[in-house]
Amino acid sequence: MKKLPIALALCAAFVSANTLAEVRINGFASIVGGKTLDDDNATLYGYDDDISFKNESMFALQLSADLQEKLSATAQIVARGSDDFDAEFEWAYLTYEFTDELQVSAGKMRVPFYRYSDFLDVGYTYRWVRPPQSVYNLPFSTYEGLSLLHNTQLGDWDSTVQVIYGSFDDKIAVVSVNGDTELNDIAGINWTLSYDWFSARAAYFVAETSIAIENDTDAGIALNGLEQTLRNAGFVDQADDIAVNEDDGSFLALGFSIDYNDILFDAEYTEFEVDNSALAKQTQYYSSVGYRMDEWTVHLTYENNDDKHDSSRYNALPAVPALNAGINQVLESGKAKSNVYTIGTRYDFHPSAALKVDFSRFKDDITDTDTDVVAVAVDLVF
Amino acid sequence: MKKLLLATAVALLSSTAFADVAVIVNPANGNAIDEGTIKKIYLGKAKSFDDGTKVNPVNQDGNSVSDEFNDKVVGKSSSQLNAYWSKLVFTGKGTPPEKLANDQAVIDFVSTNGDAIGYIDASKVTDKVKVVATF
Numbered sequence: 001m002k003k004l005p006i007a008l009a010l011c012a013a014f015v016s017a018n019t020l021a022e023v024r025i026n027g028f029a030s031i032v033g034g035k036t037l038d039d040d041n042a043t044l045y046g047y048d049d050d051i052s053f054k055n056e057s058m059f060a061l062q063l064s065a066d067l068q069e070k071l072s073a074t075a076q077i078v079a080r081g082s083d084d085f086d087a088e089f090e091w092a093y094l095t096y097e098f099t100d101e102l103q104v105s106a107g108k109m110r111v112p113f114y115r116y117s118d119f120l121d122v123g124y125t126y127r128w129v130r131p132p133q134s135v136y137n138l139p140f141s142t143y144e145g146l147s148l149l150h151n152t153q154l155g156d157w158d159s160t161v162q163v164i165y166g167s168f169d170d171k172i173a174v175v176s177v178n179g180d181t182e183l184n185d186i187a188g189i190n191w192t193l194s195y196d197w198f199s200a201r202a203a204y205f206v207a208e209t210s211i212a213i214e215n216d217t218d219a220g221i222a223l224n225g226l227e228q229t230l231r232n233a234g235f236v237d238q239a240d241d242i243a244v245n246e247d248d249g250s251f252l253a254l255g256f257s258i259d260y261n262d263i264l265f266d267a268e269y270t271e272f273e274v275d276n277s278a279l280a281k282q283t284q285y286y287s288s289v290g291y292r293m294d295e296w297t298v299h300l301t302y303e304n305n306d307d308k309h310d311s312s313r314y315n316a317l318p319a320v321p322a323l324n325a326g327i328n329q330v331l332e333s334g335k336a337k338s339n340v341y342t343i344g345t346r347y348d349f350h351p352s353a354a355l356k357v358d359f360s361r362f363k364d365d366i367t368d369t370d371t372d373v374v375a376v377a378v379d380l381v382f
Numbered sequence: 383m384k385k386l387l388l389a390t391a392v393a394l395l396s397s398t399a400f401a402d403v404a405v406i407v408n409p410a411n412g413n414a415i416d417e418g419t420i421k422k423i424y425l426g427k428a429k430s431f432d433d434g435t436k437v438n439p440v441n442q443d444g445n446s447v448s449d450e451f452n453d454k455v456v457g458k459s460s461s462q463l464n465a466y467w468s469k470l471v472f473t474g475k476g477t478p479p480e481k482l483a484n485d486q487a488v489i490d491f492v493s494t495n496g497d498a499i500g501y502i503d504a505s506k507v508t509d510k511v512k513v514v515a516t517f
Contacts, residue, residue, distance in 0.1 A: 024477070026472065028468065072474070074474045076472070093474065095474055100429040105474065110473075118472075119469045122469070124468055125469050149475070151427075153427070158427060348459075351461055
């Protein structure tokens with residue numbers, strides 16, 4: 001909430017610095033109600049078996065101003081229900097247009113991990129209540145730094161290449177709930193090629209990754225305990241292979257989408273890995289078909305997630321059986337295997353608003369349990 | 383007789399619903415502009431005319447002329463276009479063309495701005511603007 005006055009000051013600055021600057025205000029919002037359909041304590045996408053209208057609801061305002069020719073400033077202020085509707089800056093950046101084809105932006109922006117990353121929060125732009133979470137699962141989405149964007153036309157094809165560089169510094173939930181996280185030297189490229197009804201994209205990012213694991217979960221306590229024991233016993237390499245400290249992180253995404261004669265198809269595949277750490281390598285994908293009938297769209301999506309460590313990581317300390325077993329146990333606990341089926345519909349009941357209903361069945365292949373979630377959303381842009 | 387009346391009524395209705403749309407520029411604008419270029423301009427993919435002048439496109443605000451233009455030239459429904467522009471607006475990659483109220487407002491805008499392009503009901507064309515394409 002502290003940050004809001006800055007927003008107002010910034011707006012005031014936009015207006016007073018140059019009375020000729022036209023400030024455009026756009027916004028978007030999603031009101032989402034949902035619940036799990038199970039009586040047990042399972043939670044999914046932040047829902048339990050009590051209906052919540054807060055969990056995935058959000059409201060955002062964007063202010064943009066052309067400061068002078070070729071220079072513009074944009075800020076997006078987002079209030080999320082999951083965050084008690086505390087308003088926060090999610091984007092705040094300056095853009096300079098060198099030419100029609102080339103622009104550079106500096107500030108706080110979205111890391112273009114996924115096809116829908118840039119407009120992740122703008123539910124109105126896609127057919128689901130939420131993009132497939134098996135793939136859209138990284139616990140952070142923004143960075144501070146630079147982005148170079150190049151658009152060209154190659155015959156009938158549009159090519160968009162984006163190169164980013166920057167860093168991220170905040171608390172995120174990985175293993176523990178509130179781990180101080182620092183990603184340095186985030187660098188990467190995101191290339192999209194599209195032709196009328198077809199679009200393909202590839203993205204690759206690297207970052208030096210450090211995540212402090214706090215003792216605020218059982219997994220966090222177990223992991224820190226093992227790391228400390230290894231370190232005290234002089235097994236520094238093995239301890240370093242548990243800690244997430246200045247390790248090389250990499251992210252790969254491949255995807256394509258089709259929008260042809262009202263038939264929609266999307267697929268994305270991603271891999272995420274932090275070398276020499278307790279974090280398991282994550283592999284996930286989804287494919288989704290949809291069919292549009294004027295104002296109505298129906299869709300079916302399958303998602304799959306598989307997290308595991310390379311078998312070469314196991315038995316790292318055969319000389320000390322007890323510690324060896326401890327390491328194996330930590331590696332094993334990083335395993336996850338799940339799939340999700342989602343069926344849903346979108347109804348464009350208004351030129352600027354859509355009503356959506358999604359039903360998702362999440363299956364955990366390790367515990368062999370199902371969790372069902374149903375959610376109803378109204379997404380709008382203004 | 384009843385059938386004839388009905389047929390006439392249908393013919394009248396459809397002729398209003400499917401009136402031609404004329405794409406217009408300032409008479410001083412000498413650039414060659416084909417259908418592909420017009421579509422690119424209205425999707426924010428083309429930002430300049432052939433001679434390098436920044437293009438200044440205007441839309442009409444949710445009336446039958448804009449529905450006609452979006453359907454025939456851009457090939458998207460108003461919801462699809464709204465979603466398309468939302469993706470650009472909320473990522474700082476583009477701003478949709480300004481919306482004017484009616485044919486007369488577009489004619490006034492285009493006739494006074496050398497870099498403008500707009501579209502109007504073809505039957506409303508005056509000599510203050512130049513027609514580059516009719517759909």
